[in-house]
Amino acid sequence: xxxxxxxxxxxxxxxxxxxxxxxxxxxxxxxxxxxxxxxxxxxxxxxxxxxxxxxxxxxxxxxxxxxxxxxxxxxxxxxxxxxxxxxxxxxxxxxxxxxxxxxxxx
Ligand code: HEC
Numbered sequence: 001x002x003x004x005x006x007x008x009x010x011x012x013x014x015x016x017x018x019x020x021x022x023x024x025x026x027x028x029x030x031x032x033x034x035x036x037x038x039x040x041x042x043x044x045x046x047x048x049x050x051x052x053x054x055x056x057x058x059x060x061x062x063x064x065x066x067x068x069x070x071x072x073x074x075x076x077x078x079x080x081x082x083x084x085x086x087x088x089x090x091x092x093x094x095x096x097x098x099x100x101x102x103x104x105x106x
Contacts, residue, residue, distance in 0.1 A: 003039050023068035029096030059102040068105045
């Protein structure tokens, strides 16, 4: 996904975020920061190489990522494995964006 298409998705979802803040652990997350970090860290590019399409097929809300905590835990794990050196609030920001766009945990 290009930055523009990610941004479009984000802008479409932003009003939803204000209506329903979603899971407590993502309340107050910096969604713009999350979108930027997803672009900057090549998350989508690598997922596209694995699953094709826009890469979103890698996100399986009915798989082992089955709760907001599991989602955030997965991002934290990637953070360490890929040596991204993300701060905790950055991990939360990325998780909140992926939740809005794909997992939609309440
Ligand atoms: C070098 C390649 C690569 C990069 C870079 C990468 N990922 Fe992944 N990611 C994968 C692969 C491969 C899987 C599937 C792992 C598996 O199924 O065990 C995965 C799985 C995931 C999952 C779990 C999907 C699910 O529902 O089971 C999430 C969430 C995720 N990545 C987020 C990210 C984020 C956020 C970033 C950027 C900060 C990122 N990934 C960067 C390769 C990558």
